[in-house]
Amino acid sequence: MYLALAETGCCTLPLGKSEDPDSVIDLVTRFDANVLLVMPSNLGPVITRLEETGRRLESIRLAVTDGEPLYPSDEARFRKSLEDATVFRSVFQTSDTGTIGYQCGSCGPGEFHLHEELQLAELVDVDADGTGQLITTNLERHLTPVVRQRTGDLARALRQPCPCGDTAPRIRLADGPARSSSSEGRSSR
Known part of the structure; x- marks a missing residue:
């Protein structure tokens, strides 16, 4: 940052x-x-x-x-x-993987565009409503790579285009901790 x-x-x-x-x-x-x-x-x-x-x-x-x-x-x-x-925005990051996402003016609470140039993000253990555990791989850390790190967050992919015009994929974070006790890391929203 x-x-x-x-x-x-x-x-x-x-x-x-x-x-x-x-x-x-x-x-x-x-x-x-x-x-x-x-x-x-x-x-x-x-x-x-x-x-x-x-x-x-x-x-x-x-x-x-x-x-x-x-x-x-x-x-x-x-x-x-x-x-x-004054405009308020937020970034989404973990201490282990760095910045994962950012908010534009069209993002609602808990919604973030993903920093695709910095992170590969995936959802695993996805349930019926599309919510799963967020896992990221930091593409920029060459000396201390972070590969498939569990963030400890639940998220759902937002498929509709963002009204702001930014084409980066978006997610909405779910309230509450991830379901797996093996989740690591802490996120910030």
Whole structure:
């Protein structure tokens, strides 16, 4: 993710989890940041501090979450402290295999376009409604290859074309853990 951001000329501030939300707010304001790449739980304390002080981060136009789900109630709360037109998107990844998918404006909750140039994805143990265990192979890791890694997620392939026009295959993640106790890895949505 950071390599892709660097290619766009993006200035990356490695804030991560901060015990000092005021410092994060100061850096975002000082550098006039317009994109956040953040785990929702790390953004929470910053939003709490903005709420306490009555301030907003009005320069933020895009918030890309990863590492954990962004619930609609949290998005609604976060939105009140950011620019009114802030767009929220998410990436889907695991620590073992890297980024698996991304969201466009037409993706609903838990829906992702697959990064075919980075991953081969397959569903195994598919049930009657088309939901199966998601397994990925990372095509970019040459020194430490990841081959047919179980992500621990259940997913269903979405067959209809995406309204955005992107032709990359899409999946919808199912709620709940995979059915097999042999699943490994943790995903982020």
